[in-house]
Amino acid sequence: MTILGRADYGRGGESQEDNLDSASSGRHGTYGRYVLSRCLGALGSLAFMLVLSFFLFRVMPGDPARTLGRGRFTSPEQLEEFNRTYGLDQPMLQQFVTFLKNTLTGDLGISLRYRVPVSDLILDRMWPTILLVGTSTILAGVIGIWLGVRGAWERGGKFDRISTGGSLTLYSMPEWWLGLLFIAVFAVGWGPIPGLFPTGGLHSIDAEPGTISGVLDTMWHLFLPVLTLTLAYLADYALIMRSSLLDELGEDYLTTARAKGLRDVQVRNRHAVRNALLPATTVVALSLGFVVTGAITIETVFSIPGLGLLATEALSVPDYWVLQGTFLVATSAVILANLAANLAYGLLDPRVRT
Amino acid sequence: MSTASATPQSARALARDRRRQAWSRNWQTFRSHRAGLVGLGILTGFLLVAILAPVIAPAEGLEVTKATGGVLEPPSSEYWLGTDDKGRSVLTLLIWGARISLFVGLAATLISMVIGTLMGLTSGYFGGWTGAVLFRLTEWFLVIPFLPLAIVMATVLGPSLVNIVIVIGVTSWPGTALLIRAQTLTIRERPYLERARVLGAGPTHQIRKHILPNVMPMVFANTTLTVAIAILTETTLSFLGLGDPTRVSWGSMLDDAYSVGAITTGSWWFFVPPGVCVVLVVLSFTLVGQALEEVLNPRLRER
Numbered sequence: 001m002t003i004l005g006r007a008d009y010g011r012g013g014e015s016q017e018d019n020l021d022s023a024s025s026g027r028h029g030t031y032g033r034y035v036l037s038r039c040l041g042a043l044g045s046l047a048f049m050l051v052l053s054f055f056l057f058r059v060m061p062g063d064p065a066r067t068l069g070r071g072r073f074t075s076p077e078q079l080e081e082f083n084r085t086y087g088l089d090q091p092m093l094q095q096f097v098t099f100l101k102n103t104l105t106g107d108l109g110i111s112l113r114y115r116v117p118v119s120d121l122i123l124d125r126m127w128p129t130i131l132l133v134g135t136s137t138i139l140a141g142v143i144g145i146w147l148g149v150r151g152a153w154e155r156g157g158k159f160d161r162i163s164t165g166g167s168l169t170l171y172s173m174p175e176w177w178l179g180l181l182f183i184a185v186f187a188v189g190w191g192p193i194p195g196l197f198p199t200g201g202l203h204s205i206d207a208e209p210g211t212i213s214g215v216l217d218t219m220w221h222l223f224l225p226v227l228t229l230t231l232a233y234l235a236d237y238a239l240i241m242r243s244s245l246l247d248e249l250g251e252d253y254l255t256t257a258r259a260k261g262l263r264d265v266q267v268r269n270r271h272a273v274r275n276a277l278l279p280a281t282t283v284v285a286l287s288l289g290f291v292v293t294g295a296i297t298i299e300t301v302f303s304i305p306g307l308g309l310l311a312t313e314a315l316s317v318p319d320y321w322v323l324q325g326t327f328l329v330a331t332s333a334v335i336l337a338n339l340a341a342n343l344a345y346g347l348l349d350p351r352v353r354t
Numbered sequence: 355m356s357t358a359s360a361t362p363q364s365a366r367a368l369a370r371d372r373r374r375q376a377w378s379r380n381w382q383t384f385r386s387h388r389a390g391l392v393g394l395g396i397l398t399g400f401l402l403v404a405i406l407a408p409v410i411a412p413a414e415g416l417e418v419t420k421a422t423g424g425v426l427e428p429p430s431s432e433y434w435l436g437t438d439d440k441g442r443s444v445l446t447l448l449i450w451g452a453r454i455s456l457f458v459g460l461a462a463t464l465i466s467m468v469i470g471t472l473m474g475l476t477s478g479y480f481g482g483w484t485g486a487v488l489f490r491l492t493e494w495f496l497v498i499p500f501l502p503l504a505i506v507m508a509t510v511l512g513p514s515l516v517n518i519v520i521v522i523g524v525t526s527w528p529g530t531a532l533l534i535r536a537q538t539l540t541i542r543e544r545p546y547l548e549r550a551r552v553l554g555a556g557p558t559h560q561i562r563k564h565i566l567p568n569v570m571p572m573v574f575a576n577t578t579l580t581v582a583i584a585i586l587t588e589t590t591l592s593f594l595g596l597g598d599p600t601r602v603s604w605g606s607m608l609d610d611a612y613s614v615g616a617i618t619t620g621s622w623w624f625f626v627p628p629g630v631c632v633v634l635v636v637l638s639f640t641l642v643g644q645a646l647e648e649v650l651n652p653r654l655r656e657r
Contacts, residue, residue: 041493048494056506172582172636174589177608177629184617184625199618289499296501297590301612311505312594318509330502338497 034346034353042339049331054099057324103328109321113314118325121310126329128202129306132222133295136229143230144237145280149273151238152245164242167235175232176297182224183301197224200303225302229294236290240283245276278349285341292330383649390645393638400635404452415446416602426614426621436623438607439614447602448627454603455635458519459585465523466584467530467577474534475569479542479561489535496528504587508596515598518591522584530576537569571650578643582636589632604628 090098102108108118147167151160170178189195198221203209207217248254249272257267292308299308307326314322346353363371384390403410414420423437430436435444477488504525511517541547547564555563591597592605593612611617611625 041490044490045494045497048491049498052498052503053506056510168640169633169637172586172640173633174586174593174608174629176590176593177625177632180608180612180617180625181629184620184622188618188620190620190622289497289501292499293501293590296505297593300594311502315505315509315595320509323506323509327502327506331498334499335497 030350030353031346035343038339038342038346042335045335046332049328049335050100050103053324053327054096057320108325108328111314111319111322113317113319113322118321121322122307122325122329125305125307125310127306128304129295129299129308132225132229132299132304132306133291135222136226136233136294137291139226139230140233140237144234145241145277147234147238148241148280149245149268149276152242152249152276153268153272155246155249160242163238167238167242170231170235171239173232174297175228175294176301178231179225179228179298179301182228186224197221200301202304222304225298225304228302229298232294232298233291236287237280237284240280240287241276244280244283245272247279248272248276251275278345281341281345285338285345288334288337288341292334380649384645387645387648389641393641393645396634396638397642400452400456400631400638403449404456407449407453411443411446411449413450415443416450418442426616426619426624428621429623435627436621438610438624439616444607444623444627447607448604448631451602451604451607451628452631452635454515454598454601455585455588455605455632458515458522458588458603459581459635459639461519462522462526462584462588463577463581465519466527466580467573469523470527470530470576471534471569471573473527473531475538475561475565477531478535478538479557479565492528492531492535495525496532500525500587501590504591505594505596508591513596513598515601518588518597521591522587526580526583526587530573530580533572533576534569537572538565541565541568575643575646575650578639578646582639582643585632585636585639604632 106119108122110116111118111121114121147163151163154160183199184190185193187195187197187199198204200221202221203214203218204221207214209218251272254267254272257271262270295306296308296311298304299306300312303309307329311323311326311330313319314326418440423433423441423443425437425439425441427433427437427441433443433445435448438444438447473488473492477485477492479485504521507521507525508517511521542565547560550560550564588597588603589605589608592603593609595609597603597606597609599606605628607628608625611621611628616622616624
């Protein structure tokens with residue numbers, strides 16, 4: 001029943017884009033409205049983020065100029081000049097409009113430390129983060145789902161106890177501390193173990209990017225960070241997938257599938273896992289923030305020149321515009337990923353479209 | 355359930371009796387969760403160490419000027435866990451660090467619980483405009499990634515113990531709020547609340563006397579899980595240098611160890627123990643929280 005319904009829906013779903021406008025009747029319309037409401041929700045989140053970041057950086061601390069330039073001004077003229085450059089002498093509403101206009105046109109201010117536009121810095125530092133986080137997320141997703149499925153299917157067994165115990169321990173661990181341990185053991189070397197990997201960075205000084213040896217060199221540098229992040233992420237995925245599949249185990253349709261004479265593996269992969277994946281998607285989408293957390297701390301520990309390191313380097317100055325820029329980018333990324341997950345969920349499971 | 359007794363009891367005594375029975379029943383169920391019990395044991399141990407810190411390890415062991423050991427000395431009979439870069443005993447730092455980490459974890463959770471419960475109750479109980487606006491606000495907060503927001507807030511507020519507590523408390527409530535809201539929505543429709551409304555109970559009475567006692571178990575189980583996350587966040591923020599510079603916490607110890615290069619010199623006694631403590635405490639809170647959830651939520655127990 002469920003499976004038939006979904007297969008039926010899948011066929012309709014492919015052609016829904018050209019039907020978005022005529023949102024009146026039938027399944028297309030329902031999904032159209034769902035997409036619309038989700039997009040509006042995401043827009044709301046983005047607007048909220050803008051307001052929040054405006055207030056955080058301009059209103060909360062008594063005098064923004066003093067906080068933003070912490071101890072950098074010696075004369076009143078300098079202070080006045082600073083106020084004028086950043087428009088801090090204008091009324092609040094005017095400031096907010098300027099902030100909106102600048103942010104939406106990609107002007108995120110000038111870094112106090114590097115003296116270059118923050119948007120250039122962010123574009124420059126984006127790729128290492130995407131490489132690191134992307135690789136780790138994919139690896140963690142595949143391994144985590146596999147662990148969770150096998151654990152739930154053989155629940156209470158030896159495999160389940162080891163993988164759940166391991167996942168819980170990894171979940172309780174600051175991921176950067178695990179990274180430090182890996183550096184101490186595998187990069188510096190401990191006892192009989194020689195230091196096999198570099199302690200940080202994205203590539204060696206003499207490596208030529210673009211060549212095969214350059215790519216291999218980067219892979220060698222990224223091995224430990226990717227390993228750490230994968231372990232940190234997969235704990236979440238494995239635990240979520242396990243509990244999601246456990247929820248499905250008592251369902252009647254599994255008994256039916258078994259009664260039909262399907263083999264255990266078929267019951268698991270074609271029926272149970274398919275249904276369990278859906279709720280797991282939402283939980284994962286809601287906890288996407290932890291992906292960002294991992295990126296920030298792991299890049300710091302392994303000195304990978306990505307967005308996370310950019311943000312933590314900005315902390316000591318403190319370089320407010322860089323902090324604000326990275327905050328905006330990280331938050332928008334999470335909001336958009338969340339939206340994508342929701343849209344995919346709505347496409348796969350008509351029940352959530354309310 | 356109650357035993358038939360000859361003497362008539364007052365309503366209050368009855369209620370007290372029933373509550374006691376429920377507690378002992380729940381404790382029996384909890385005791386059957388070995389992992390939860392182990393977690394509870396470890397937590398009790400850490401709590402005792404934190405409370406008794408001044409007795410076990412005199413506070414002057416924290417003062418750099420009175421440090422007696424050498425720089426980064428390996429463990430010896432005098433310094434069981436070696437010394438840090440300033441010649442202080444790592445064990446002393448660890449014991450005092452437990453205080454800060456547990457305090458921040460518990461205090462931040464208290465803030466987060468109060469905000470989360472209030473938001474969840476009001477947005478769940480009051481439909482219409484108020485409910486919708488509060489629900490949206492919760493959802494917006496929920497998607498904002500936790501650490502970047504915490505970093506930004508901690509930077510803007512400046513580093514101090516109270517600020518760290520505020521930052522973690524204010525950024526970690528949306529999950530609780532959604533949970534409480536969902537629970538409130540189902541309770542609101544139950545017949546006994548309808549009865550209360552018909553009898554003329556106002557919103558305050560309904561929430562205080564009927565809804566709150568029903569969601570409290572959920573809040574309780576959720577609290578233990580939130581403490582775990584709060585302690586992890588404190589560690590991470592301190593490691594990034596956003597903690598209170600005048601206090602020793604497990605996170606600030608790791609920050610020190612990292613910045614003096616204990617990792618590259620192989621001074622494992624400086625950076626392994628704080629991490630192990632964090633893992634033990636966070637894992638224990640998680641295990642206790644999971645056991646509590648299963649005790650208080652019968653639906654989970656069935657499977």
